Amino acid sequence: MALLGHLSLWLAFLVGLWGAITGFVGGIQNRADLQQSARNATFALFAALLVAVISLEISIFRHDFSLEYVAAYTSRNLPTFYLWSALYAGQKGSLLFWATVLSLFAMLVQIMTGGRHRVYLPFVAAVTCTVATFFITVMLFAANPFERLTFMPLDGRGMNPQLQNPGMVFHPPMLYLGYISITIPFAFAIAALLSKRLDSDWLVAIRKWTLVSWLFLSIGLLIGMWWAYVELGWGGYWAWDPVENAALLPWLVMTAFLHSVMVQEKRGMLKKWNLALIIGAWLLSIFGTFITRSGVIASVHSFTQSSVGYYFLVFLVLASVLSFALYTSRLPLLEAEATLESMVSREASFLFNNLLLIGIAFSVLWGTLFPILSEAIKGTKITVGPPFFNQVNIPLGLALLAMTGIGPLIAWRRASIPNLKRQFAVPLTSGIFTLLILLVAGVRDVGALMAISIGGFVFGTVVQEFARGARARHRQYGESTPYAVVQLLARNRRRYGGYIVHVAIVMLFVAFAGMAFKTETEATLRPGESAELKGRDGHVYTFTHLGISQYNALNRQVTAALIDVRRDGKAFGRLRTEKRQHVDALGNPTFQPSTEVGIMSGLRVDLYVVLAGLVNGTEQAVFRFTINPLVWWVWFGGFVLVIGGLIVLWPGGGPVAVRGSKGPGSQAGYAVKLEPVP
Amino acid sequence: MIDRLGRRAFFGVAAAAAGAVLQDTVRAGRVYDPERAGRPQLPVTAADNDKRIQELEKRLRCSCGCGLDIYTCRTTDFACTYSPALHQQVLRLTGQGKTAQQVIDEFVAQYGQEALMAPPKRGFNLAGYFVPSLAIILAAAVLVRVLRRWTREAQAVPATPTPPPDATPAELERLQRELKRLDA
Numbered sequence: 001m002a003l004l005g006h007l008s009l010w011l012a013f014l015v016g017l018w019g020a021i022t023g024f025v026g027g028i029q030n031r032a033d034l035q036q037s038a039r040n041a042t043f044a045l046f047a048a049l050l051v052a053v054i055s056l057e058i059s060i061f062r063h064d065f066s067l068e069y070v071a072a073y074t075s076r077n078l079p080t081f082y083l084w085s086a087l088y089a090g091q092k093g094s095l096l097f098w099a100t101v102l103s104l105f106a107m108l109v110q111i112m113t114g115g116r117h118r119v120y121l122p123f124v125a126a127v128t129c130t131v132a133t134f135f136i137t138v139m140l141f142a143a144n145p146f147e148r149l150t151f152m153p154l155d156g157r158g159m160n161p162q163l164q165n166p167g168m169v170f171h172p173p174m175l176y177l178g179y180i181s182i183t184i185p186f187a188f189a190i191a192a193l194l195s196k197r198l199d200s201d202w203l204v205a206i207r208k209w210t211l212v213s214w215l216f217l218s219i220g221l222l223i224g225m226w227w228a229y230v231e232l233g234w235g236g237y238w239a240w241d242p243v244e245n246a247a248l249l250p251w252l253v254m255t256a257f258l259h260s261v262m263v264q265e266k267r268g269m270l271k272k273w274n275l276a277l278i279i280g281a282w283l284l285s286i287f288g289t290f291i292t293r294s295g296v297i298a299s300v301h302s303f304t305q306s307s308v309g310y311y312f313l314v315f316l317v318l319a320s321v322l323s324f325a326l327y328t329s330r331l332p333l334l335e336a337e338a339t340l341e342s343m344v345s346r347e348a349s350f351l352f353n354n355l356l357l358i359g360i361a362f363s364v365l366w367g368t369l370f371p372i373l374s375e376a377i378k379g380t381k382i383t384v385g386p387p388f389f390n391q392v393n394i395p396l397g398l399a400l401l402a403m404t405g406i407g408p409l410i411a412w413r414r415a416s417i418p419n420l421k422r423q424f425a426v427p428l429t430s431g432i433f434t435l436l437i438l439l440v441a442g443v444r445d446v447g448a449l450m451a452i453s454i455g456g457f458v459f460g461t462v463v464q465e466f467a468r469g470a471r472a473r474h475r476q477y478g479e480s481t482p483y484a485v486v487q488l489l490a491r492n493r494r495r496y497g498g499y500i501v502h503v504a505i506v507m508l509f510v511a512f513a514g515m516a517f518k519t520e521t522e523a524t525l526r527p528g529e530s531a532e533l534k535g536r537d538g539h540v541y542t543f544t545h546l547g548i549s550q551y552n553a554l555n556r557q558v559t560a561a562l563i564d565v566r567r568d569g570k571a572f573g574r575l576r577t578e579k580r581q582h583v584d585a586l587g588n589p590t591f592q593p594s595t596e597v598g599i600m601s602g603l604r605v606d607l608y609v610v611l612a613g614l615v616n617g618t619e620q621a622v623f624r625f626t627i628n629p630l631v632w633w634v635w636f637g638g639f640v641l642v643i644g645g646l647i648v649l650w651p652g653g654g655p656v657a658v659r660g661s662k663g664p665g666s667q668a669g670y671a672v673k674l675e676p677v678p
Numbered sequence: 679m680i681d682r683l684g685r686r687a688f689f690g691v692a693a694a695a696a697g698a699v700l701q702d703t704v705r706a707g708r709v710y711d712p713e714r715a716g717r718p719q720l721p722v723t724a725a726d727n728d729k730r731i732q733e734l735e736k737r738l739r740c741s742c743g744c745g746l747d748i749y750t751c752r753t754t755d756f757a758c759t760y761s762p763a764l765h766q767q768v769l770r771l772t773g774q775g776k777t778a779q780q781v782i783d784e785f786v787a788q789y790g791q792e793a794l795m796a797p798p799k800r801g802f803n804l805a806g807y808f809v810p811s812l813a814i815i816l817a818a819a820v821l822v823r824v825l826r827r828w829t830r831e832a833q834a835v836p837a838t839p840t841p842p843p844d845a846t847p848a849e850l851e852r853l854q855r856e857l858k859r860l861d862a
Contacts, residue, residue: 233754234754235754239745241745348825351825374797381792382803384806385747386795392811522727527706550710579715592716610753610754618709619709620721622719622721
């Protein structure tokens with residue numbers, strides 16, 4: 001199997017090279033035979049890499065420990081569920097997974113792209129094949145998943161216990177899908193630049209792919225946050241770790257693109273900016289991969305330091321230079337078709353929204369790289385942790401949240417004062433009302449007050465938009481309000497799906513603000529003893545240690561503590577928190593004992609209990625009890641965000657009017673059906 | 679005789695202490711295999727829950743390489759041997775009556791600036807704090823300037839005559855009526 005996998009990698013390498021060459025040459029010389037060959041190469045590339053993946057998976061499931069990768073990340077007693085995910089648990093396997101998914105996207109884009117966008121496909125095939133070939137090169141020359149050991153161990157080392165969590169089965173693939181699929185919009189952008197077809201057609205071709213990528217990246221980030229919360233045991237979900245930051249950067253840039261692309265679609269403006277954003281998002285995805293895999297920045301997420309980093313650095317520099325050289329050479333072809341009529345317009349608000357998104361991306365990038373910069377320039381090693389990122393990004397985040405509410409209220413082209421008054425009245429009232437409620441409730445944390453009040457303003461905006469749209473449909477078609485809302489979503493998915501995403505963003509910000517009210521305590525308890533903790537929800541929670549039990553599971557020895565929880569003296573439930581000592585098939589300990597958190601999740605607060613350890617080997621145990629407010633809303637907000645994204649992405653739901661391609665650009669607003677005048 | 683009395687007293691105290699410990703142990707119950715539960719823990723003290731200590735530790739980095747602050751590391755990674763020792767150092771220094779800033783200064787003197795979760799706001803580090811803000815302010819200024827130029831250019835371009843509408847006057851009137859009703 002290993003030999004077959006290795007040979008498949010070499011075959012994929014050759015096919016990738018062929019696809020890249022025929023794609024570029026066929027596209028430039030407009031030769032149909034080469035173009036067809038490039039298209040076929042993407043299919044062959046996927047087939048070859050799929051064989052490599054299947055070979056590696058069979059080796060993993062057969063426990064073929066003669067393969068270094070299988071021995072390093074699996075063991076005989078690893079649950080089947082996690083055997084599958086071992087494919088991307090380590091550097092080498094994840095590179096194979098990356099290249100295979102990219103080849104799948106490369107093939108899908110060839111199949112699914114039709115009509116007038118087919119002209120871009122040879123170049124798209126060339127770019128995707130080039131990127132995939134790079135990943136295969138790294139595998140073949142620096143990180144071969146089919147590398148053999150000189151001996152056959154009895155058992156493998158096993159998977160890191162923290163990766164043995166359902167979140168870890170889904171988090172990396174989702175994040176990879178997000179990262180990898182950015183290559184498709186990037187490939188279309190390069191295709192548009194190379195073919196000099198720089199009207200707005202390419203936008204239509206890539207908008208959905210960008211949305212797909214954004215959605216996968218959002219899901220990946222959210223599952224990653226959930227995994228950090230339930231698995232790592234520190235009680236939070238975002239730590240501004242360099243690798244987390246690296247995943248956030250392309251997400252921010254793509255979010256900026258998904259907003260500014262509307263200006264190009266409706267007004268034919270910002271062409272240069274949109275192309276730069278797409279190229280930037282892709283380069284940032286490669287930068288993120290470089291950070292994760294090079295070990296250049298210390299991170300809990302990093303793979304083992306290896307020479308792979310140099311490959312990525314060279315690729316990143318080359319890709320940046322070539323992309324921006326091509327971009328610069330085409331600037332004269334990217335002139336705007338319209339001009340801005342007023343500073344107070346939707347177009348201008350989108351630009352300020354972009355400024356904030358890119359500003360946040362820059363500050364995150366700057367903070368992530370500043371330790372390297374400081375060491376290189378001043379020779380001083382420093383740490384840039386959460387206090388720095390919070391200080392810099394919280395004000396920007398609040399401003400961005402406000403823009404989420406302001407943008408939809410401002411008309412395209414030019415907004416008049418009466419129009420602004422009419423548009424802002426309800427949302428502003430909603431925001432002020434929220435602020436007053438919070439003040440009356442005794443909230444004094446400035447950050448939380450601002451976040452939740454601005455959230456109230458944005459929510460007011462969205463409700464007003466839905467209400468007006470539903471009212472218009474009710475007047476025009478006599479539809480009931482719920483049916484009218486459903487029709488609004490069905491008939492203008494982009495706009496109203498986008499508003500649902502905005503509601504999700506409000507939920508997320510409110511949930512983030514909730515962490516300002518976290519309360520926690522540590523306690524040493526014997527069985528029967530209790531600790532009390534008052535939450536910001538006004539309730540007193542009593543945690544009673546019921547006892548410790550120890551037992552063996554499939555690949556671990558478990559020490560579990562059972563906690564009885566009472567709220568204001570009344571029974572509220574039971575929590576269980578564990579220490580797990582993972583063992584190999586022979587019963588030998590493999591990793592350091594890990595902690596399983598006990599969580600009781602609610603709409604208002606999460607009760608979060610961690611078993612720190614035992615005192616003197618007795619049932620007397622040390623616990624950390626935490627009350628985390630509003631965490632449930634992070635996950636629910638994430639769910640709503642995905643639903644909103646899917647509504648936007650769902651095919652149909654109103655035509656996408658593109659200025660300069662088919663007919664005049666459509667105005668924002670409500671469609672009015674003109675009935676024949678009797 | 680004195681020796682014998684002393685020895686008797688010693689054994690008496692030791693037996694009482696052992697009895698007390700045993701009683702505690704019996705109350706708590708010994709687990710089957712303590713090794714499985716990770717590193718043994720010391721009982722929590724009032725200082726461990728002191729908010730001022732916790733806030734101070736959240737500003738200091740654990741040197742185990744986890745990237746977390748001392749407080750988060752010691753209450754999360756129970757296998758870490760660095761954070762408990764660093765916690766004890768913080769307790770010792772605060773026990774000597776040192777202020778939070780003095781403790782931080784001592785950590786910086788001993789471990790370098792890397793011991794801080796965020797670099798101090800001085801010297802080259804100021805670039806770390808202010809470059810993003812300055813860049814955004816600069817970009818905002820450029821954006822406003824560009825937008826103004828664009829709007830001026832738009833105003834300078836003579837308005838193209840509006841082509842006659844395809845709609846009939848009756849249709850236009852109906853459109854106006856619908857639009858007014860929507861805006862209401």
